Amino acid sequence: MEREIELKLLVSANAGEILNSYLESNFPHRYTASEANLYNQYFDTPDKQLRRMDIGLRVRGKDNQFEQTLKTQGSVVGGLHSRPEYNVPLDDDKVNLPLFPDSAWPDDANVERLQSEVQPLFTTHFKRISFEVSCSNDSQVEVVFDSGLVEANGHKEPICEVELELKQGSVADLCDFARGLAEVLPFRLGSRSKAARGYALAAQSYVEPNNELIVLPLTAKDSNEQAFINALTFGFDYWQQHQSAYCDSNKIRYLGCMYRGMRLTLQALVLFMPNIECPEVLKLHQKLTELVDEWSWVEGLSRIKQFRSKKGLFRKLIDKSPAFLSYLQGRSEGLLIQNAPIKNITDKNYSQACLDIVQLLSEKPWRKHNDSWEHSIADTAKSRLTQSWHNIVQIMPYKKSMTAEQYVACEVVLRQTQFNGLFLAGLYNSPERDQFRSHWIDLLSGIEELNTLSFLFDEVAGAYQSEEKEESRAEFESLQGWCQDKIQHLLAVMEQSRKHVVKIEPYW
Template sequence: METEIEIKFFFNSKFASELYEKINSHHVISTQKQLLNNVYFDTGKRALRKMDMGLRIRSCDQKSVQTIKTAGRVIGGLHQRPEYNEPIEGLHPDLARFKSKIWPQDCDIKELENELLPLFCTDFNRQTWLVEMLEDTLIEVAYDSGFIKTDSGTKEICEIELELLKGDENQLFVLGESIAELPQVRLGNVSKAQRGYMLADGLDFKAKALSPSLLTQAMSVEQALLANLQHGLQHTQYHEHCYLESFDDVALYQLLQGIKFLHQNLKLIKNVVPQILNAAWVGELHWLARSFSWFDERFILQSMLEDNGFYIRKLPDFKALMIKLEKQYNEQPDRQAIEDILTSTRYCQFVLKFTQWLIQFEKIPFISKKSTTISSFAADSLESGWQELKRVSHHKPFSIAQLLSYQGLLESNLLLGLSVGNLFCAQKSKTFHSPWLDIKQGIKELDMVNIVAEYAQLETDKSLQAEYLKWVTRKQNSLAHALQQSKQQAMLKKSYWHN
């Protein structure tokens, strides 16, 4: 068995000459070119996939090797997966050649082998360079260019892989930072096999809501917060890939939820591990959040334009207002500007630095000064956050200005629930959060109303202005009343983090 430790990048083939120049600036010992043909197998019911295994036969120079990759993990662009390789005759797997210990005890490998089908192939040209780094470290750099093919279609392969053959893992990141300087390169947390399975099954990368972090009571505070940071990075990277595949604003919204989740957990972890604020990636996380600070306005404008402006359709001179809103929306950063951020050297190096820090952080033997369990830490954090929100909103009925000023604190507490709420009863958590989620939705609607109010103030036709303001006042009063009802319900809900 071998365990691959490698960093993967997605790349643009039109910058291949820059890649060659970059690699040759290091100490290259040897280089090689190969044509690799790979066929991936599974059963019709995806038995191997369910066992977190991937099976392929790779053919090169009239020789074939079958490979099983078992469950590993991906952090940022760093892939660590155990793999088993066996020479083979022919192009159909011979599972008996693998060591029996890799299979589950109840697995009938003969029956499994009989059910195997070729699902997809990945055919690509691979150019490799053996690079010598400091600390007696050897790294293989591979540049793969080709296609994933199934009966239903093809996907392009253009990737750079850095595999640690021997030596210091930190040197992998040193070389990685150099590769990150190339144009339009980004860390890849999706393997060729995963992309192949999705293509074979007719699946696309779809945006999905940020899920609660799966913490357990057995974790230390440090382990739990590390898991949260990995969870936030994974969500962010998934939606980076999703957006660049689809250019869907919903994917971009979820990418920003991932960034906000990371910020929320940075607040949590700095009280436990103060030295985190010195980490190189922290300032870059703030830069990334600033780079997308305009998106909240874009999202509100998009909501107003949905369904041909259904929300504002009863306003007078509706068509003229729609033209103004569309103009304001089109003045927001466009698709190319967003793509430029996500394929920039700075973003790629942020993910790389963050990944390296996460790997190093989990190796540090932390000894907490206080014997705080993760459940008590979570309960204290939730209590502090929600009490602050309840305190500032308890005494007076909501005003419009107050509502909008609570937006950041409310979102912070909802993200806190996604960070540590999984440690407590899910049903009680859902019941507790429900009225607060209603308030969040109401505040979003208030933002939409306020944009109309801004246009009303600029309207020179006084009768038209009066109609706008009448609509705004009616909407604001209705929302304020509904949100006051939701607040009253929220104040009565029992804290789900207490027994």
Template structure:
């Protein structure tokens, strides 16, 4: 705590989103099991919180990822600034500054000057403030005396609203008041075991801004390669990989939950595979029981999402921008069949339900806990050496295995490409995770191999189309089959030419002098 006009609090919390009433979920599904552990629960006074969020016309706070609100709880009025901080897999750690007010009118000049960006004129900004949106909710909960820690466990039920639109708020939040972060994770795991929850990295302020600006249904692409500096340690490089995968996962999962946009599901599948490959790659060095457990969970979980490959193929076939659009426009029965298969996949697998499943949340909690507690430090050696000492060997091993599976002088057919797909993707993921430490030539090396992966995706779509022709009554099925067969032949020929270029590329990790920092 600082002796300043504003009270500063370092906030560490885990936030869950729920699909049903958070109050009912807490009382019926969580509290009884927390009490069974021997933890002591102290009921907190219920609060009705009225929150108005302010910003400038240029959205200055939003641009700097700062949340600023005025909160009223009965006769108590308080203004709060929350700094950007860090959110890793749902573990929120950020600065919070609170100042009491006599009336619900914001006054930025009451906060310490040092909390703001240096170039901000606070007096001028204060005159520009206007209310952007509100979050009004009822808060109930308990102070939990868990192991050697005190954790505030509360539920928020209400809504976020602009002048034109609103969205429901149903959340369970766990905030560490005193004690150990591992106790916070232990309580979070218990909540996940007994309630249908989804780990959330989206604050109430962020939801308000999403309502204000409208949903941006664009896929947020991964970088070309994971940004890393040359001397980064092995454990730090692993942390960057996990953070990247989880951020991508949670961003697109959230957009799917809020909008139902099916294209977000493929990005979730990509994130799960990236997270799995990150754990697989670093497991030999960071080996510990927790890493092994997470690896097994991810292996099982990735298998549960394997149906996304068929969904991606169907979406590609049905896209008006695909290479098949003109052909399919002549065969409405095929289009109807493919649309039915797509709808059937979504109905059978219920992805929204899957995101609230225990396994999904357990993986995110497990990954966040790994990054926070670093359990490998008491089980393994070499975690603090530069990852560059491992990178060349890891990349060479993957490349050699790939060469053995698709020799340069071998003519590959569609079945051969299907057989090496997983190995090729794993090798390219390893490159994504490590290539940034090497010269820029990695882009030239990776480009043709990435084109081959795109070719495999097109090939899988064509094979689904080929099977669909057999399952559909067409006026001229022979002509349709011949068209698909010719496309498969042409595609494989292009992939073969691309492969001949790809295998001639210089191995970008081979010529780097490790003594040059």
């Protein structure tokens, strides 16, 4: 059995030339190159028994030589893939499952039955340019550029990716190599394997990324470290899955969820900082803070999409003003052109921040600096949730009335508190917890609506300033009046709700 550890990078078609030039300049006389055309046939039973066991079965052909590979359950963190695999040479391109060792299979697998039922499912054909690179710190990295097609049932998808496989050394060495590559080669981390893409293509199904924010499972036996890893992994996976969905579709809703994932990832660092503080964490915190700030324009774009949506609450009203609808379309297009999300997702600083997260989760550098990471999460959770609660009580005093502007200013703190609850509330699985959280989530939803109405009011004001036609200006004035009425009505409801919610006893 072998265990692959590799980074998958999604690149453009000219990556092969860039790779060759980069290696010539930075690793002269320390790499060898080769090319091959690879034919790969993937197999499963009609009822997808292998897929359900999280097993991938492949026969690869190269220069009239054949090899079958069984890949078993592994892990993916961002673009870092780690998965055990078994490789067996074959005389031809026919699957021969009994040749795999018994240890490769789950205990309840019926290999003879599987052998009789497996059939071709999809293929991946690609040209592979390979580089075996010896790095200065005695690490070795295999760099491959694959370009070709995934094919299933007459449907095709392009393959254009670089894989960096660690042959010798540490994950830190692998990430360092990728950081250097990011200086010259735009890329984004890829979490889906060729096999995963093939299965989806064969089924003609697109798996929507899950946008639900769930309370993460947690027990009192878990350490601060385990709780932190769970939180950071959840946030980063959420970010990367929606990033991939956006790059595949250009749908703004995925971009909004991608940005939420960035904020989740940052809040995981902030929440657990006292327990895992070290130079690497502090550096990553600064990078993510800057990244979240740079991408904050996405919130405005998401609100404009909400206004323009034919199924949205605002569209019926906005339809009465064609001039404003046209203005919103221009604003949306302008934000996308100005901020160029696809380009910035492959920007070197963005890619390097993602690599820092991958390395942090793998290397766990905080272990060298203190022992707080070993302590039980139970005491930590109670103190952090209490601190979050005190912060809310301070900015939302029970005996004082609040304006719409004051509510909007509270959104960031309430959002951070919501995320903290996702990461820690798993310790307190009770109806009281769910009731407490639901009331505050409702209040946060109200603040989001206030923020959206305020944003709409400001957008109408901007359109009014640039409009010369009196008829359109009158429409804009009417929209502003409607916004003000809605804000005042919502504010009255929220004031009542807040004074009820702040009296509810915290569940912890």
